[in-house]
Amino acid sequence: MVTRTLDSPARPALAGMPDEAEHALRFIRARKAQSHALFEDYVELIADLLQTTREARTTDIARLFGVSHPTAIKNIARLKSAGLVESRPYRGVFLTEEGERLAHKVRRRHRIVVDLLVCLGVPTKTAELDSEGIEHHISDATLAVFEQFLRKNTAK
Numbered sequence: 001m002v003t004r005t006l007d008s009p010a011r012p013a014l015a016g017m018p019d020e021a022e023h024a025l026r027f028i029r030a031r032k033a034q035s036h037a038l039f040e041d042y043v044e045l046i047a048d049l050l051q052t053t054r055e056a057r058t059t060d061i062a063r064l065f066g067v068s069h070p071t072a073i074k075n076i077a078r079l080k081s082a083g084l085v086e087s088r089p090y091r092g093v094f095l096t097e098e099g100e101r102l103a104h105k106v107r108r109r110h111r112i113v114v115d116l117l118v119c120l121g122v123p124t125k126t127a128e129l130d131s132e133g134i135e136h137h138i139s140d141a142t143l144a145v146f147e148q149f150l151r152k153n154t155a156k
Contacts, residue, residue: 036136038075039078039079039082039102040102040106040135040136041065042061042065042076042079042085043085043099043102043103043106044103044106044107044110045064045065046061046093046094046095046099046103047095047103047107049061049064050094050095055091056092056094057092057093058072058076059072061076061093076093079093083096083098083099084096084099084102085099106135109143110135112143112146112147112150113127113131113134113135113138114127114128114131115154116146116150117130117131119149119150119153
């Protein structure tokens with residue numbers, strides 16, 4: 001097989017490598033997942049704080065993420081721009097309906113990944129840590145297969 005780009009002459013494809021379009025698609029998908037991971041982590045944490053303490057204060061968010069207060073404020077502003085959160089003076093941060101839907105989706109995905117890892121024998125603490133990376137990169141199709149596997153293997 002020979003590959004060609006607009007500004008380079010034809011050259012043989014590298015043995016064992018996917019074609020250029022396939023390779024690029026893989027990395028585009030990974031970069032997109034990484035850009036959404038921050039939003040998803042913030043929304044998930046805000047939902048957890050609202051559920052457990054009834055408020056999500058910027059200082060608590062910064063502390064729990066291990067970031068500076070200005071960094072948390074900047075990221076919360078991005079969430080506001082995306083329509084995922086709103087803030088109220090002296091009351092903290094709250095999820096919009098869209099933010100609630102995203103939080104539910106992220107929690108569900110997180111739970112499925114953790115449950116699968118534990119089902120495979122990974123210790124719970126390690127599964128929780130590892131799921132933080134996996135959950136943002138997994139496709140809906142793969143998640144459905146994980147869920148089907150869990151139904152079959154935990155119903156016994």
